[in-house]
Amino acid sequence: MPRAAGGMEGRVAERLRGALGPFGFEVHAFKVGWYNAVLQPAFHLPYPDDTLAFVVLSTPSMFDKALKPFVKKERLKIIRDPVDQCVSHHLSRVKEKFPDQKVDIIFDYEILPSRKPKFLAQTAAHVAGAAYYYQRKDVKLDPWGRKKIYGVCIHPKYGGWFAIRGLLLFPDIQVPFLQQSAPIDCVSTEEKRTELLEQFNFHWQDGRYRDIIEVKERYSEEQKAYFATPPAERFRLLGLTRLTE
Secondary structure, eight states: OOEEOSSHHHHHHHHHHHHHGGGTEEEEEEEHHHHHHTSOGGGOOSSOTTEEEEEEEEOTTHIIIIIHHHHHHHGGGOOSOHHHHHHHHHHHHHGGGOTTSOOEEEETTOBOTTSOBSSOHHHHHHHTTSSEEEOGGGOSSOOOTTOOOOOEEEBTTTBTOOEEEEEEEEEEEEOTTOOOOOOOOOSOSHHHHHHHHHHHHHSGGGOGGGGSSOOSOOOOHHHHHHHHSOGGGHHHHTTOOOSOO
């Protein structure tokens, strides 16, 4: 029987931060209804509107705090993308912290049979107040004509130096009174927003869009090299031999 929650969200959030924070992850709460309200029905999460959910981000420190120790410990068991497997390991362990609750996990790399993603990561981050999702509609004087322009999330502390890794959903916890926090609009001028979308869409490989604001922390040189390497070659950088193709 789903239960309504007063301070339940705070208690769940505290437990999640205790479990994931030391490994370089951030969690931000939202109601499923906030997410579904801004999307077409094809992308809706199949839960009641008041269901408690959290979006999980990896910060720059995740590489050293979670990935490298995970690879060292589990090196013979890594058979797919090491980051995906590391994130899966840490989020799945969260369930142990909630033995009396049902916890559903959706990972950023999961797709539906239609090849659509199981959730729209940047929308989730925006409605949870974690990072502002800048889109074409945020630029009044649009210089791109018929070109397809993709949006991008910017974190107020890490700029573009972070990643959205998954959702944690608590189907038995309803939070009708949870207050929504707007994400921080840290790229607030028309000029900077245009520059951001231009860099992200046409020069994303050089990573300049990530530094559109002054950031508190960014990826280390080692981490930049890792993510700049084609996925098939990343095993070698971590000192792994690929066991399966």
